[in-house]
Amino acid sequence: MIRIDSRTKLRRASRLVWLLALILGSLLLVGCNRDESVPWRLTNVTGHMPDLDFKLVDDHGKPVTGQDYRGKVVVLYFGYTHCPDVCPLTLAQLHVVMQRLGPLADGARILFVSVDPARDTPDVMHAYVNAFDPRAVGLSGAPREIEALSKRYRSAFTREPDKGDGQYEVSHSSAIYVFDRDGKARLLATPGNPQDDLVHDLHLLLSMGASS
Amino acid sequence: MSFRLPVTRSLPLLLAGILLAGGVHATEAEHIRASQAWLRVLPGDLPAGAYVTLENTGDQPASLRGAESTNYASVMLHQSSTEGGMGRMNAVDRLVVPAHGKASLAPGGYHLMLMKAASAVKPGDKVKLALVFGDGSKLDVDFLARPANATDIGAGAEHAH
Numbered sequence: 001m002i003r004i005d006s007r008t009k010l011r012r013a014s015r016l017v018w019l020l021a022l023i024l025g026s027l028l029l030v031g032c033n034r035d036e037s038v039p040w041r042l043t044n045v046t047g048h049m050p051d052l053d054f055k056l057v058d059d060h061g062k063p064v065t066g067q068d069y070r071g072k073v074v075v076l077y078f079g080y081t082h083c084p085d086v087c088p089l090t091l092a093q094l095h096v097v098m099q100r101l102g103p104l105a106d107g108a109r110i111l112f113v114s115v116d117p118a119r120d121t122p123d124v125m126h127a128y129v130n131a132f133d134p135r136a137v138g139l140s141g142a143p144r145e146i147e148a149l150s151k152r153y154r155s156a157f158t159r160e161p162d163k164g165d166g167q168y169e170v171s172h173s174s175a176i177y178v179f180d181r182d183g184k185a186r187l188l189a190t191p192g193n194p195q196d197d198l199v200h201d202l203h204l205l206l207s208m209g210a211s212s
Numbered sequence: 213m214s215f216r217l218p219v220t221r222s223l224p225l226l227l228a229g230i231l232l233a234g235g236v237h238a239t240e241a242e243h244i245r246a247s248q249a250w251l252r253v254l255p256g257d258l259p260a261g262a263y264v265t266l267e268n269t270g271d272q273p274a275s276l277r278g279a280e281s282t283n284y285a286s287v288m289l290h291q292s293s294t295e296g297g298m299g300r301m302n303a304v305d306r307l308v309v310p311a312h313g314k315a316s317l318a319p320g321g322y323h324l325m326l327m328k329a330a331s332a333v334k335p336g337d338k339v340k341l342a343l344v345f346g347d348g349s350k351l352d353v354d355f356l357a358r359p360a361n362a363t364d365i366g367a368g369a370e371h372a373h
Contacts, residue, residue, distance in 0.1 A: 079299075081254070084261040084326075085292045086299045088252055088360055089319040095361040127255035131360035156298070165286075167327065174299040191294050191320065 038204060041197035042178070042187040049177075049185035052076070054149040056113070056141035059126035064139070066183055073108040073205050074179040078155055080116035080170050081128045086191075088132075090176070093195055095133040100199045104206045107181075110136040115150070115157035115172045117143055153177055153185070180205055239349030243270030244309065246343065246353040251326065252319075253335050253357045260333070262324040262341065262355050263317045268309040275306040275346035276315070278324070283339060285328035292320055301325075306346065319363070335359045 038044075052066040052074055075094060079087035091112065098105040112129055114120035117140045120128075125138025140146075150157060150173075157172035178187035178201070186205060189198055244266055251262035268274050279287045291304045307322055309315040317323050324341070333339055337357040342350045 081258050083299075083301070084252070084254070084259040085290070085301065085323050086294065086320060088254065088261065089363075092252075092319075092361040092363045096363055124256060124258075128258070128360075131255050133361065169301050171298050171300045173297055174294040175297060190297065191299075 040187060040201050040204070042189045042193055042201050044186070045177075045188045046184065046186050049154075049188075050152055051185065052179045052183040053152070054113075054139075054141075055145050056139040056149070057122055059122050059129055059138035059140075061122040069109055069111070069179075070183050071181050073181055073202065074111055074177075074183070075108060075202070076111045076113065076153075076177040076179065077175075078113050078115050078150060078157060078172050080114050080172070081120050081124055082116065082167075083170070086174065090174070090191065091129075091132040091136065094136070094176075094198075097195060097198050097202065098133050098135055100195075101202060101206065104203065105135060107206050108135060108202060112136055112138050113146065113149060114138065114140045115146060116159075116170050117141060117146055178202065178205065180208075238270065240270070240272075240274035240345035240347050241343070241349035241351040243268050243272075244274055244343070244345070244351055245269060246351060249341075249353045249355040250358050250362070251324075251333070251339060251355045252360060252362060253333055254360050257329060260326045260329075261319065262326055262339075263319060264324075264343075264353060264355070265314060265316045265318075266309045266343075267314045268311055271311050273311050273313075274309045276309065277306050277344045277346055279341045279343050280350070281326065281339070281341050283330050283333070284326040285330070286325075287327070287341070288325045289322070290325045291322050294320070333357045 052069065054066050056064055058064045077090060077094070079090065091110070094110050098108065098110070101108070110133060114125060120138070120140045122138070122140060125140055129136040129138040155173040155175065157170055160169045160171060162168045174191050176189040177185060178189065180186050187201055247265045247267070249264040251260050254260055266276065276289065278289045281287050289304050289307065290301050292299065292301050304322070307315055307317070335357050338354045339357055340352055340354055342352050344350055
């Protein structure tokens with residue numbers, strides 16, 4: 001009798017432990033879904049920057065807005081095709097990031113926004129972005145729309161003086177902006193961030209799914 | 213006496229002069245070894261960036277001033293920077309390769325900007341550039357054309373000289 005009694009007690013105790021573990025576990029899971037406890041490696045800009053919104057033209061010549069990319073994690077980068085060094089380097093690195101993400105990368109889009117719409121027509125942009133990654137989209141459009149998008153994310157660009165032969169450079173912000181599937185601005189990366197950090201954070205963001 | 217002494221005195225000086233002249237005779241280019249020379253091919257006639265590692269085996273610093281090409285009408289030595297979060301590109305006068313030291317032209321830093329290609333360059337092609345140094349001497353280097361999305365990681369550019 002005494003034996004049976006102690007066994008029931010033991011069972012009850014172990015049940016209690018399991019229950020506690022379950023509660024603790026689910027609390028941890030809830031915690032993980034809350035942004036503050038997500039171990040982002042890049043700069044978390046959640047709530048500090050406006051949602052993805054623009055009116056531009058894609059590299060097929062089709063008018064597009066920010067809404068068209070809802071459902072995809074968006075990696076936004078400003079540049080121009082006549083930039084021989086930093087822009088291709090950044091896009092090549094983003095291509096490697098996408099490759100490292102494997103099948104998850106299909107849930108992401110690289111939006112390369114031209115700060116040189118005079119030279120970067122949809123045709124030029126199409127050939128350019130496709131030389132880097134199949135998930136890259138080249139966006140161009142009216143100068144004021146590009147300026148509006150750039151200002152929206154406190155980005156900047158300046159056309160440098162003509163070198164005399166019609167060639168000119170455009171200085172531009174080197175930041176990379178990351179938006180979630182709902183178009184919310186989430187993370188900010190700079191060329192100084194290691195590639196591993198971008199892979200790590202995009203992996204997290206792509207695994208999280210749409211929150212709404 | 214007063215005639216012979218200056219000759220014996222000046223002999224070491226004369227010898228030193230001959231040695232110095234011999235040293236000067238070797239050009240900057242002759243002391244430079246180029247490796248990992250490659251260029252990034254972009255679609256259309258977009259300007260391309262070319263990269264190379266230079267090693268100076270000489271006792272004197274050398275300086276790269278630019279390059280010449282039979283295929284590109286314009287080649288400029290540039291430096292990219294992302295200071296203050298702004299991506300910029302500046303033309304630079306020279307890149308010093310220290311005596312018994314190295315200097316690298318690599319993505320995101322120093323590079324040769326190649327413009328106005330006479331004929332299209334495809335990945336896998338070898339493009340000859342003549343690197344021009346401070347004393348006017350030149351070094352022919354074969355640059356391997358690599359795809360647009362090539363990175364430095366696992367650069368397969370073989371030793372070129």
